Amino acid sequence: MNEVLSYLRENQARFLDELCEFVAIPSVSAQAQHRSDLKLASDWLVKHCRNIGLKVKRHATPGNPIVTASTRSAKSKNKPHYLVYGHYDVQPAEPFDLWDTPPFTPTVKGDSLYGRGSSDNKGQHFAHLKAIEAYLATGTELPCDVTFLLEGEEEVGSESLGAFLKAKKADFQVDGVVVSDNGMPSLKHPALTYGLRGVVAFEIHLVGPNRDLHSGIYGGAVDNPAMVLCQLLGSLRGADGQIVVPGFYDGVESLSKFERTQLGRYPESEAGLKKQLGVRALFGEKGYTAVEQRAARPTLEINGLTSGYQGEGSKTIVPSRASAKVTCRLVPNQKPKQVLKVLKQFLVKNCPKSVRLTFEAGHAGEAYMVSPDGPQAKAATRALQSAFGRTPILMREGGSIPIVTDFKEILKADTLLLGLGLPDDNVHSPNEKVSITALNKGMEMSAHLWQELAQCSS
Numbered sequence: 001m002n003e004v005l006s007y008l009r010e011n012q013a014r015f016l017d018e019l020c021e022f023v024a025i026p027s028v029s030a031q032a033q034h035r036s037d038l039k040l041a042s043d044w045l046v047k048h049c050r051n052i053g054l055k056v057k058r059h060a061t062p063g064n065p066i067v068t069a070s071t072r073s074a075k076s077k078n079k080p081h082y083l084v085y086g087h088y089d090v091q092p093a094e095p096f097d098l099w100d101t102p103p104f105t106p107t108v109k110g111d112s113l114y115g116r117g118s119s120d121n122k123g124q125h126f127a128h129l130k131a132i133e134a135y136l137a138t139g140t141e142l143p144c145d146v147t148f149l150l151e152g153e154e155e156v157g158s159e160s161l162g163a164f165l166k167a168k169k170a171d172f173q174v175d176g177v178v179v180s181d182n183g184m185p186s187l188k189h190p191a192l193t194y195g196l197r198g199v200v201a202f203e204i205h206l207v208g209p210n211r212d213l214h215s216g217i218y219g220g221a222v223d224n225p226a227m228v229l230c231q232l233l234g235s236l237r238g239a240d241g242q243i244v245v246p247g248f249y250d251g252v253e254s255l256s257k258f259e260r261t262q263l264g265r266y267p268e269s270e271a272g273l274k275k276q277l278g279v280r281a282l283f284g285e286k287g288y289t290a291v292e293q294r295a296a297r298p299t300l301e302i303n304g305l306t307s308g309y310q311g312e313g314s315k316t317i318v319p320s321r322a323s324a325k326v327t328c329r330l331v332p333n334q335k336p337k338q339v340l341k342v343l344k345q346f347l348v349k350n351c352p353k354s355v356r357l358t359f360e361a362g363h364a365g366e367a368y369m370v371s372p373d374g375p376q377a378k379a380a381t382r383a384l385q386s387a388f389g390r391t392p393i394l395m396r397e398g399g400s401i402p403i404v405t406d407f408k409e410i411l412k413a414d415t416l417l418l419g420l421g422l423p424d425d426n427v428h429s430p431n432e433k434v435s436i437t438a439l440n441k442g443m444e445m446s447a448h449l450w451q452e453l454a455q456c457s458s
Contacts, residue, residue: 001451003138008130008443015130015443016113016436018048020106022088022122023115029064029089029156038064038152041088045069045150052129053136054148059168061160064089064152068171071132072145080454081145083174083413085403086125086181087154090117091428098430112433119425119434124180125150127420127439131446143454147172154181157201157363158403165410176376177407178449180442182397182419183427185267187437190384190445193417194372195296195396196404198330200339201362204229204347205323206355212308213318223354225322226307233324235350236300236343241285241293243300243328247342251333255288255296262372262394266291268423276424295396299329327362329398336364365402370414379452380416387445418445 027041028034042058042065049056049069059066067088072081093103093116101107106115113123125148135142149172151161165172184191208225209218238244255263270282270290284293307322309315328339344359351357371377372394384392397419404415420442426432 001140001447004131004134004140004447005444007134007138008440008447011130012436012440015126015439016108019113019118019123019126019439020108020115022048022126023106023113023118024104026093026104027089027117027152028092029153030092035064038089042067042150042152045088049129049148052133054132059164061153061164063160066152066160066164067150068147069150070145070147071136071142072147079143079145080175081147081173082450082453083172083177083407083411084125084128084146084148085177085179085407085415086128086148086150087121087152087158088117088150089152089155090120090122091155093430095430100431103430103432108436111436113436114431114433116432118432119421120427120432121154121181123434123439124420124442127442128178128180128446130443131450134443134447135450142450144450146450147174154401154403158406159363161403162406162410165406169410172411174411174413176453177404177411177413177415178418178446179401179404179415180418180420181401182399182417183421183423183425184419184438185393185395186422187388187435187441188390189267190388190390190392190441191395191419192372192377192380192384192392193395193397193419194377195332195369196367196417197295197298197396197398197400198334198336198365198367198405199327199400199402200330200336200364201325201327202340202343203323203325203360203362204232205321205358205360206351207321207358208355209318209320212320215316215318219318222318223352224318225355226319228352228355229305229307229322229324232347232350233302233326236346241283243298245342245346248300248339249298250338250342251335252298252331253333255292259296259396260292263289263291263295263396265393266295266395294398296331296398298331298334299398300326301328302326329400330367332367332369334367336366340364363402365400366405368401368404368408368415370416374414375456376414376416376453379456380418380449383445383448383452384418386448387441418442418449
């Protein structure tokens with residue numbers, strides 16, 4: 001084991017150069033013009049994993065390729081087998097003018113590597129690849145078999161992955177799944193995440209007159225779709241932060257004393273959060289702390305609004321159309337289909353006859369919870385302790401990784417969520433970055449993890 005850790009420490013500069021190559025590929029899954037870049041990113045992974053010494057396969061899907069890379073051999077059938085999940089696709093980088101450095105020109109500043117995908121998720125699954133490389137390169141016996149599953153559609157809902165898992169289920173008979181696609185509070189507070197919120201996405205489209213109208217000639221006699229859209233969206237939430245749609249909270253349970261205690265260990269002050277985010281005040285559902293609001297309570301957020309003229313200067317019109325993109329984060333026992341149903345019913349009921357409304361459902365996934373007291377969870381916390389030299393915290397996180405519910409339902413395997421991202425990594429935002437120290441510590445954590453999981457599986 002000492003040889004493995006020494007290898008990781010001695011090769012940090014090379015690892016960073018390799019990660020920069022990976023991050024430089026603009027593998028944006030939401031934009032059709034980057035389809036060839038997604039293939040390029042999968043090509044990079046195939047070559048890199050083969051160079052490490054893994055057995056690699058590229059799998060065609062209706063969308064982007066899935067890459068699997070494994071240590072398994074005929075000699076190691078009795079070893080525990082774990083799956084490491086990651087994704088090579090990234091979020092769009094727009095607006096480009098808000099980046100301090102080009103999003104696909106990886107740039108090192110101090111302890112940070114800047115670039116789209118550096119934290120979400122290229123850097124995080126790269127850390128696990130390097131840990132396995134260290135075992136193979138030093139000839140150290142790996143006590144578990146490890147298979148990597150790296151997809152290219154996570155940022156657009158992982159549409160191909162569920163069917164792939166069902167078709168290849170026999171190849172993924174695993175004891176558990178490891179995912180590093182989330183965060184930890186700080187380098188002093190490594191964390192095991194035992195709960196994630198779910199998600200549902202939808203769009204609403206409003207159509208009024210058959211063309212944009214002169215607001216002086218027609219204004220006041222024709223309803224304005226942009227105004228109707230604002231009124232409809234505003235009616236979804238009350239002044240106290242609660243969603244007022246009947247049935248939205250069906251199944252939602254109160255936070256337990258244990259959970260509130262664990263969330264209370266999160267090293268975040270409201271003053272510090274305001275400063276970090278650059279807001280004058282926080283806002284959220286009454287009766288809950290900011291940590292509880294953003295980790296363990298349901299939400300409804302407007303992600304984008306479109307209507308009318310948005311170019312330079314003024315154009316006095318009543319726009320013909322208006323639309324909005326909306327997502328809700330869900331907690332355990334909320335069912336995505338039911339949430340979409342009650343939202344659609346509410347919007348249709350409250351939409352005036354002066355405009356036509358279309359409701360378009362998007363991607364969805366249920367919330368995920370795993371026991372933080374199980375043997376695998378305890379093994380993971382020991383690995384975190386060994387790498388970071390700090391007592392890990394147990395936390396719930398507000399983000400969503402819908403595929404973990406598929407791992408549970410299809411593979412019957414629980415997922416260990418061991419995030420390496422930091423709160424200021426600007427994930428999904430301009431100037432995304434990853435802490436180089438977090439990645440290096442993450443590699444060591446991964447190296448320890450296989451030892452710890454082997455012991456709890458024996």
